[in-house]
Every structure is written in C-alpha cells, then in structure tokens.
Amino acid sequence: MLAGADVTLIEASDRLGGAVAGADVGGVRLDTGAESVAARGGAALALLRALDLPVVPPAASGAWLQTTRGAFPLPAAGVLGIPGSPLADDVRRVIGGRASLRAWLDRVLPELSIGRVENLGELVRRRMGQAVLDELVTPVVANVYAVDPMEAEVDSLAPGLNGALTRTGSLSAAVLALRAAAPAGSAVQGIEGGMHLLVPALERDLARFGVPVRMRTPAETLRRIESGWEVALAGETLTADRVVLAVAGGTARALLAPLLPRAADDLADWPDAHRTTVVSLVVDAPLLDAAPRGSGVLVARNVPGVRAGALTHSSAKWPWLAAMLPPSRHAVRLSYRGAAADDVGEAQALADAAQLLGVAAADLSVVGSTATQWRQESQRALIGMRRRIERVRESAAELPGLDVTGAWVAGTGLASVIADAERAGRAA
Template sequence: MTGPAVATGRWDVVVVGGGVAGLLVAWEAAAAGRRTLLLEAGSRLGGAVTAHRVGGLAVDAGADSYALTRPAVTLLIADLALDDAVVAPNPVGAWVRHRAGAAPLPANGLLGIPSRPWTADVRRVIGLAGAARASLDRVLPAGTAMGPRATLGSAVRGRLGSRVLERLVRPVAGGVYSADPSTLEMDTVTPGLRAAVAGTGSLSAGAGRIRGAAGRSGSAVAGLHGGMNTLTDALTRAATAAGAELRTGAAVRAVRRDAAGWVVDLGSTTIAAAAVVLAVPGGTADGLLAGLVPDEARAGVAAASTPVRLATLVVRAPELHRAPRGTGVLVAPGVTGVRAKALTHATAKWSWLAERAGSGVHVLRLSYGRDEGQCSAGSGGPDLPDPADLPALALADAADLLGVPLRPGQVLDTAVVTWESVLPAPRVGQRAAVARLRAALAALGPEHPLAVTGTFVAGTGLAATVADARETARRLLDPTPAVDAPGPAADQVDTRPAG
C-alpha cells in the first residue's frame, strides 16, 4: 500500500481556509512575490461574507456591513479600488425590543453602552430610574468594576446598572456575538475601552470617545453596493491576479513538520510548503495544531461559538415602505412571543437593494441562536429553531417585531442558512490565550513560520478580522518587528442589527 502522492513543486506559502482572512493573506503573499496556494475545504470562498439568491435577488447570506470606528476595512476597500461602491445605511437607525416595549436604539452607543445616559433617546429605553442609576458612572472611581477579569456585562452592570445591561447591552451583544455579555471578555470585544475609561473617568464617556461623533445607532457602519459579498469577489480577483492559486473542496487533514519546512496533508495528496497560515475556525485550528505546539499553548484559544440560523424572507408588503422599525430590531433575552434575536429590514437599510427589489417588495432577515445563558426556553443549549419550522416562525416574528400583519400569501421566497462557527464568544482569558499561542508558534522559528488568523484569534467583525489578517501577512513577509504596527485587537466589532 503506497502513501499519499506528493504534489509537485514547493509552495512558499500555503494558506488553509478561504474566508476573508485567508483570501487577504493569500493576496498579500502573492503580491509580494511568494508562490502561494490557498486551500478551502468548502465549495465556495468568503466564509460568512458570501451571497445567496432569494426571490431573484442576490443578497448577503452573512455579514452585510462593516464598522467605521476603525479604518481596517476602509483601507482594504481603497486598496481594492472599491471606494465608489461604498454605501451608507439609511440613517433612521435600528430599534430595540425589550420586556417593557420597543424604542429606537439611542445614538452614539458602543455595543449598547450609551455615551450620554441622560439624553431623551436613552431615557425612552431605560426610564428615569435607569438613567439616574447610569449617571452614577460619572462619579464612580475610574477603576470601579474594571478589574483585570472584568467582562462586558460586569463592567456595564457595575458602572451603569442593570437596566442599561438588560435593555441595551444584552440585545446588542446578542446580535453581534450570540452571547451573554456577562461571559464576554471586555478587553477583547471592546479593545481600547479600558484605556478610554481611565482617560475619561467613566464608562459612558469612554464609549463615546471610541464611538466618536457618529449618528444614530447602526449608522457607524457602511456597506457595499451589491452587498458585502462583493468584497469576497474583489479579494478573489485580486489574489488570482497576483498569482495565488485558490482551490476549493480541499480539506486539510493534518500539518506536519519536516526538515524542509511543512507538509500539508489532504489525504489523497500532500503539499510541501515553506510557510503555513491557518485561517480556519478555532476548533479546526486546534486540531491541526495538536502535536505542533504544547497543549497549554492551545488551551482556551478556541472560544465557544454559538450556531446562528438566518431566515431571509422576500415579501410583497407595501405597508413596510415606511420602515416602521427603522433598519431593524434587536431583541433582548426574555421577550415573550418572539424567538428571533434580531431582525434586519434589509430593503429599509440599503437603498440599492430596495431599488433592485422593486415597488412594494421587501427583504427581511431574522437571526436565531443565543448561547445557553440567554435561552428563554432554559434548555441548556442554543435557542435554535428547527429549519423545518422556518420560515413560518420567521414570518410570525417579523409581523410581531415590525407591528405590521404579514400573511403567508405575501411571501415570495425564503431561504435559511446556518453558520456554525462564525461568531466566537471570547471568554475571560481569551486575549492572554491568543498571546500564548502566538508566542508558541513564534518559538518554532522564523525560517519556516506557522501562523494563525481569523475570527477565533481576531474577534468578531470584519474590522477585527481584516486588521489581524493584514498584521499576520506583514509578520509572515517581514518578521522584523514593526515599531508602530497596530495590534490585531485595535479594530472595533460591527454592531449591525442582524448579527
């Protein structure tokens, strides 16, 4: 019995994983003159930044926007000559649905943290008592609730009170991370916030400093005409034009070291490489790294990830033209009668999509899946509906959240997609765990580097992913430390309504 065939030639760089992070590293490596191969196990590239067709429309099946609070994606778009395709969402903003009612999300929030707790739009959500409690944040010592093991939830509760946590931060964090904010490591999900609190003296002022002078909540993002999936198309074209070879349907089983560098094992064949970059989900990376770095260096890096199920509805409903809930609704845990954690009114959010859909036709996207700490059913697992129950459940939820009757006869088409591992929820210790892993990888030596990138080390959101991938590529191509290189955690997560 013979062993697997060895592919002819030797690659300078092999990238495992064809999401945005992997495509970006492959492009930069090829553009630098390195013989580059990208291997993607699935049938298509882009990861969660991809499209599907619903009702004759090509719409985003995953991420539909990117955060403007940091420049990483903006700079990438410029490098790809996509500047003219950048579009702003409808400035009416999104709403929040909590146990006591529904209201527009306040302006200038950061992951739901209000920068000015006493403004009318904040009081409308948390009430006078909640605003009074939140105002204590300005007089508390800067270190209160900001210890080294602070979570997003503990910091908010300790400084701003339970109403801000339950009615603002929980629904926003649920939409972005599908996670309970009381489990999320603050320094990972809100990088720079600790320093901003130390500099301003309060959590609300620190959030305002990071958020900047953006408008209504949801307006600190942008998108691309045609959807964020066009970013994947542009990266694919750029990487191919630079000389990278991109292969789909190529599942990597193992990575081994040999005297000449690395051997990437696909089962039926092996590929020799001078350098390897793993741009895959945390669980996959953990398996490939077993035996290459000490177990203690891998511990805690592959953060838990709650599966998310998205139901997209295309409906003929002229009554939705007035966008009764703005660009969408975030739903707080514990709201009865609704299982969705978020709804995006996509045709209200993006004018280009409304034009393509035509008069009276609307695209609604509902997101399902909370971690066990937020499950209203108390089942001890993700609150994820069976696909067979969708889209009927989604239609009922949409009617409830939008306050507009919607009948099955109005539905023109539907689509359901499940994302298993695109929203890692960084627990306390995640940032230190990533640092340990990267130190262990660096100890393997610079001659034949092995690197990791992607959401499991960068954090959720395109801004964080792109920043980390570019820094990974820079270190791969020039291992000399850069004095002013930004860290991968410098980018803020995307607070889009649909998670």
C-alpha cells in the same frame, strides 16, 4: 504573489468566502452572511477599494430595540448599548425614568470604584444598574458579538473604555469620551450590490496572479520538516516554505495541537463557536415603505412570542437594494442564535418579522425565503481568552514559517478578520 512568492490556496469546502455569501431570494441576490464591515482600522475598506468594489454607507435610518416594555429607537449616544447620557429622552423611553436616574448616579456615587475591570456585564450592572444591562447592553452585545455581557471582556469589545473610565471617573463619561474620539462618518460600510461581491472579486484577483486553488481539499495534518512544512491532504502531500493557517477554529486547533505542546493547556477545552441561523425574507408589504423600525431591531431577552435575536430591514438599510426591488417589496433578515436551520421555518420567521416590525403577519406577503446556518467564532470576546490566544500565537511564532489567523484568533467581524489576515500575509 506581489512579493514574488508562489502561493497555493487549499480550501476544504466547495466554495470560497466563508461567512461572506449570497443567495437568490425572490428575484434578488441577498447577503446571507456578512452584510457590512466595520470602518474601524481602515484595512477592510482599503481592501474593498483596492478591488474596485463600490463602498457605500447605510441609510441614516437608525436601529430599534424590542424589549419586554415595547419597541423603541436605539439610544444614540452609546457604546455597546452603554448610554453616554443616561437621562436623555431616548434612554428614558427604553428603561424608564427610575432606571435612568439609577444609571445617572454612576456620575456621582464615589463608592463605585474606578479602575481596570474585566467583566463587561458586571461593570455595567455595578455602575449603572440591572436595567441598563438587561435592556440596553445585552441586546447589543449578545446579538452583534454573540457573547453574553456577563462573560465578555471589556478590553476585547471596547478597547480604551477602561482607560477612559479611569480618566473621567464615570462610565457614562468614558462612553462619551470614546465616541468623541471616534472618526467621523458611518461606523459600518457595505458594498453596493452586497458584501457577497467580495468573493468573486477576490477570485478574480487569485486568477490574475495565477494562484492555484484546490477546492474540496481539507488539510489532514501539518508537519514541520527540515525544508519547511508538509501538508497532508487526502492521498497526497504538499511541501511549502511557509504556511498561513486560516481555517475554522476547531480545525486549526486540531492541526496545531501536535505542533505546540507548550500550548496544550491553552488549546484544550476551547469554547465552542456559536451556531446561528439567518433567515432571509423577501415580502410585498406596503406598510413597510415608511421603514417603521428603521434599519432593524435588536431584541432583548424574554420578549414574549419572539424567537429571533435580531432583525435587519435590509432594503431600508441599503438604498441600492431598495432600488433593485419593485415598489412596496422589501428584504428583511432575521438571526436566530443557537438554532439550526431546520429548527426555523418560514412561518416562524414571518411571525417574528411581523411582531418586530409592528405589523400583522397578514400584511407581509412572502415572495421568497431562505435559511442559512453559520458557526460564529466569538471566543476572543470571552473573559481571559484574549491572553490565551496570545499565548497560542506566541507558541506558534516559535516555529519558523507558520502564521495563524482567522476569526477564532482575530475576533468577531470582517474588519478584524481582514486586518489580521493581512498581518499574517505580510509575515509570510
């Protein structure tokens, strides 16, 4: 609209916002999807500020790790859980002295080759050992990026790590170099009141610019015509000079397949998005006033009795949320990768929350709860997928007036999605 174009937004569902959503739980509105945004790149934060949304950092309370050996603060000097100082006390507490020494040998063993490596898990295991992979890297990568490190591409999740490894000669030194080069300040930011406030702010902007929004209107086919593009909807068609395809991966690939015969092999057999259920709890629990597990807990594999992969102590992480709640009332959220909402009940979430927070279930009195199921597009992080996506985009770029965006091509997280969507909007 700012460029003088007439824009129509077509939305298949009955709400805007995708993975940005909120729900009323126990008398307070909580984020049930994305609850923060990475500060990297600046595009996401610039959008929030342009919409006059109050951007705030989380509390400096730190996260924890739950392993089979116990619960420990997450080591500070790391990237994707890879320690920059393997002999530091906070690393040794998690993996033990012997495993820390094995990780430190990354600095001195010349037979460990240096160079560009694709497989993140193999890189970590080969240079620092299995314990670092299992108890530090896997809980971070699997729960934050929804991908197994043994299937993850280094350059997708940690751009610059391969180059730093070549320059410095060790993985731990490469991690420290990346951290030193990172801008100062919190790695993530939020909106005071919750990330869900982004959706009504964008809706107000659409109304301000007079953009028609068609809800519950899925696109059935997309066809190139002489004058531009034709979009078939249920019972009607729309024509347009340009189309920005910003839909879920499966829908996008179905619409693109007839248009991109040269990319047929790349579009076929695409890895599925991951199903994740988020359970939000509001509890009365005086024992949580001291935030015994900081801002939350990432869970290693095979922890007995715990199904959740991660817990966020939301009211400890976000001071604005704590201020909205009565004394000793807390908001927590748990993530269950691979689980349907019907498979995770309040009792399971309560039991997991108690164990991860180091209290008894009887010490948590539930005021309200809700479960929300999401599909998390993490394919870009898989080995080989980045180049595959580039080939699809290169093929789409040969069709004038078409641009493709969305998490399935942009990558995990709002920062990646927003930056890529702005690029697509400018191209259109």
